[in-house]
Amino acid sequence: MSYPYPLVVFDLDGTLVDSAADIAEALNRTLQDWQLPRVPEATVLTWIGDGVRRLVEQAFDAAGSQTDLDAVMPGFMRHYEACLLRSPRLFDGVEPALQALQARDVRLAICTNKPSALVAPLLQHFGLQAVFAVVLGGDSLPERKPSGAPLRHIAAHFGVAPEAALMVGDSITDYRAAVDAGMPVALVRYGYPRGLDLDTVQAVAVMDDLQELLAL
Template sequence: MSDVATYPYPLVVFDLDGTLVDSAGDIAEALNRTLEDWQLPRVAEATVLTWIGDGVRRLVEQAFTAAGSTIDLDRVMPGFMVHYRECLLRSPRLFDGVAEALQQLQGRGVPMAICTNKPSALVQPLLDHLGIGDRFALVLGGDSLPQRKPSGEPLRHIAGHFGAAPGDCLMVGDSLTDYRAALDAGMPVALVRYGYPRGLDLQHNEAVAVVDDLRQLPGLRAG
C-alpha cells in the first residue's frame, strides 16, 4: 500500500546534471572537441563547470566568448551536438545516495519528474544507461517548452501535469538556475552541496533544506 499521503510533497521534481548525475567530464569533453574543431584551445573541466546549467547553446557561447572567438554559433552548434551525443555515455555516474533515494520515493508511491535544460532527446538514454529510466513519470528537457530554467514555467507545467499546486511540490537542484526557477514558480526547493552550484549561496537562501546526500531530503524517512 502506498504511503504517499505521509510524504510532505505530492511530487518531487529533480534537476539532472549536477543533482542526480555527475556528467561534467563528458560535457567538458564534448565542448573541448568542439573547440578543437575550430582550432581553439581546450579548457579545464573546472572552468566548464562554471558554464553548465543554462542550456547547451549558452554553454557553447560562453566557451567561445572566453576563447575570444566571434564565430557564428549557428555554425558551431551542429558539430557540438554530434560530440555531445558521442560523449553522453562516456563516463557518467550517479552521485552517492541517488539510486537509494529514488528507490525509496518510488516505493512510497511519490511521483517524480525531471526538469533539465539538457536537450530532451539526450535525457532518456542517459537515465536508461544509469538504470533509473523507469523512476520518472515525466521528463522535461530544455527544448520541451519555449521557456527553460531559470524561468519557473517548466516547473509550473510539470506541477500542472500532475494536477498539483507548485507550492505543494518540491524542486531538488544544485545550481542558481534551479534555485531561481523554483522561486519563480513558487515551488519549495531543496539544494545539494555537491554538483555545479555556480555562485549559489548555500548558506543564505530560502531553500527548505541543503543536503549532502539525496537520502537526506526532507521527509524522506518520515511516516
C-alpha cells in the first residue's frame, strides 16, 4: 500500500530519542563548572528545542548569571559529547514505525537543532545511521528551526514539494518550522511540547505512539 507522503522528516530529541536526562546532566555539569546550582531535569525539558546555545543561555539567565556565553559554550560542548550516550533510548514505537515506512518506500530524513557532530554518533548508537538519507543539524545551514529553511532544503534535495512531505516533531519549534515551510505536520504527545497546546493545534495528527503514522 502506498503512503500519502513520499518524504517524512523527523525531529530527533523528544520525537525519536529520549535524551532529556543526558542533556540535563551535560547542562548541570556546566552549571557546576561555574559554581551555579544544578536544576531539575523537568526544568531543562522546558528549555530544549531551540539549539544548544539557547539552552545554555536560558539556564544561565535562570541562575541570574551574567557570564559570557562564549566562555561557557566550549565547556558545555565537552560535557554534551561526554554525556551523549549515557542513557538515551528510543521512544516506544519508533523502530517499528521507521521500518514500516521504509517498507513502503518512504524517504526518511532528520531535521534537528542538535549540533550536527553529535547526531551521527547517536544514530550509530541505535543502528539507525542508514535509515535516514539526509540528516540536518542545527549548524548545518545558516538558519535552523523554527525557520522553515531546513525543511525546504530537505524537500528540495528529494525533489518533493514541501506541501507533499510531512514533518514529525514534538515542540512548538518543529510546528513553527513546518508552518513556515508550508509542510504538513504531525506531533507526538510524549516529547517536550512546551508552548504548544496539543489539543487545539492544527496538525495532521497528534500521536501517543509513532506507529500511528502508519494509519495516515
